[in-house]
Amino acid sequence: MTAVLVPEDLADRTERVERARRAPVRRERLVVAVLSGVLLLVVAARVLLGDFTVTIPDFVRILAGADIPGATFIVMESKLPRALLGVTVGLCLGVAGAIFQSSLRNPLASPDIIGVSMGASATAVFGIVVLGVGGADLSLLAVAGALAVAAATRWVAGPAGGQRLVLVGVGVAAVLASVIQYLFTRADEWDAHVVLRWLTGSLQQADWPTVRWLALALVVLLPLTAWQARDLRVTELGADTAAGLGVSPRRTDLMLATGVVLVSVAVAAAGPVAFVAFTAGPVARALCGGRTSLVAAGLVGACVVVGADYVADYLLADVNVPVGVVTGAAGAPFLLWLLASGRTGRRAA
Numbered sequence: 424m425t426a427v428l429v430p431e432d433l434a435d436r437t438e439r440v441e442r443a444r445r446a447p448v449r450r451e452r453l454v455v456a457v458l459s460g461v462l463l464l465v466v467a468a469r470v471l472l473g474d475f476t477v478t479i480p481d482f483v484r485i486l487a488g489a490d491i492p493g494a495t496f497i498v499m500e501s502k503l504p505r506a507l508l509g510v511t512v513g514l515c516l517g518v519a520g521a522i523f524q525s526s527l528r529n530p531l532a533s534p535d536i537i538g539v540s541m542g543a544s545a546t547a548v549f550g551i552v553v554l555g556v557g558g559a560d561l562s563l564l565a566v567a568g569a570l571a572v573a574a575a576t577r578w579v580a581g582p583a584g585g586q587r588l589v590l591v592g593v594g595v596a597a598v599l600a601s602v603i604q605y606l607f608t609r610a611d612e613w614d615a616h617v618v619l620r621w622l623t624g625s626l627q628q629a630d631w632p633t634v635r636w637l638a639l640a641l642v643v644l645l646p647l648t649a650w651q652a653r654d655l656r657v658t659e660l661g662a663d664t665a666a667g668l669g670v671s672p673r674r675t676d677l678m679l680a681t682g683v684v685l686v687s688v689a690v691a692a693a694g695p696v697a698f699v700a701f702t703a704g705p706v707a708r709a710l711c712g713g714r715t716s717l718v719a720a721g722l723v724g725a726c727v728v729v730g731a732d733y734v735a736d737y738l739l740a741d742v743n744v745p746v747g748v749v750t751g752a753a754g755a756p757f758l759l760w761l762l763a764s765g766r767t768g769r770r771a772a
Contacts, residue, residue: 447714454710458722462510465729469506470498473737477502505629508692509729509746511637512626513699515689517724518648518717520700521707522682525715526675529589533701534686535754537592540700541599542572543690548603548618552610557617562691569687572599577676624696624747626732633692640688644681651678652717696747698754699724705757727753 471477475497477485485495516534523532534540546568550556556564576595580588603622610618620627651674686700707719731749738744 447712451711451714451716451719454707455716455718455722458710458719458726462722462726462729465726465733466506466510469509469729469733470502473502473733501629504631504634505626505732506729507634508626508629508637509732510725511634511641512689512693512696513703513725513728514641514645514721515637515685515724516696516700516728517703517707517721518645519682519685519689520702520724521704521715521717521720522648522678522685523700524704526678526682527588529586530705532589532592533704534682535695535698535701536596537589538576538596538599539569539573539592539683539686540690540695541596541603543569543687544622544695545599545602545606546571547621547691547694548606551617551621552606552614562688565691566684566687569683569690573680573683577679620745621694623745624694624750625745626693626728627743627745629693637688637692640684644685644688648678648681648685648717651681694745694747696728697751698757699727699750702754702757703727 471479471482475494477494477498481491481494482498485491485498489495520533523534523537524530526532543565547561547565549568550561550564554564572595576588576592579595580591607615607618689696703720703724704715707716707723708714710723711719727750728746731753732746735744735746735749738749
């Protein structure tokens with residue numbers, strides 16, 4: 424006999440389906456809200472605490488324009504721009520890492536692994552050692568290098584993309600690492616110091632002009648990323664399924680290009696801060712119950728960079744460790760865990 428659904432049963436089942444559909448969205452919103460609160464706390468700790476502590480009332484007075492001897496200069500010229508630079512760099516790297524890993528369906532497909540960050544670094548080192556450029560010119564050179572390496576990697580990988588793109592990117596990164604090592608041996612003492620600081624990833628040279636142009640880049644890039652993210656979950660189903668649902672490979676390439684630009688501007692501002700783009704996406708996905716969230720990934724990246732910068736600044740007495748040292752030390756075990764657990768091929772295309 425065939426069971427007949429009465430209207431009450433049909434309405435109850437419909438309500439349960441709707442609750443099941445809304446649950447992941449509610450969880451994602453909760454995660455974003457909690458991460459936003461954590462980021463505010465981390466930024467507050469970075470600005471108010473440390474060798475020179477600032478009270479909250481004094482901080483509010485400084486923001487209002489009051490001139491407190493000593494405190495105003497330290498907050499406005501050192502602590503606050505450094506914290507804001509860490510936020511913007513972390514947002515760029517976190518969002519870009521999630522774009523790469525979701526679009527290519529591989530947790531190893533981060534800008535750190537497939538050579539995008541290395542492309543920016545190689546061109547920057549070339550500019551420092553050979554061309555003798557710095558400042559805005561060096562930043563533009565780094566952006567151009569990242570874009571060129573990403574385009575070359577995509578062309579060599581061919582239309583298949585996916586796992587092949589990751590493998591080609593690893594090979595390109597190895598070649599660029601050799602180029603950097605060669606240029607490093609040709610540098611004089613001062614240039615070698617600048618190159619080493621750049622390659623490590625540091626927020627120590629944070630200033631308001633850098634914060635402003637990076638924030639302007641985010642104002643342009645984040646809305647574009649949000650518009651493209653409508654197709655992100657479809658691309659996670661695979662190229663064939665995505666094409667069947669009307670998402671062409673060109674849209675995936677456009678999303679990847681946006682991720683490349685996000686990485687390049689972040690690297691141009693602070694150097695290749697290691698493993699932030701690599702770890703932010705998986706951490707955000709785990710917090711959201713396996714659901715991809717670019718917003719959560721960006722917030723995780725911002726929390727990691729600002730928190731790591733605080734640890735780097737005060738971990739050892741009288742020693743200012745670059746933030747890239749701390750993120751690299753934390754990210755390397757995460758990479759080894761992915762490799763040892765066999766999760767790297769779980770979503771490979």
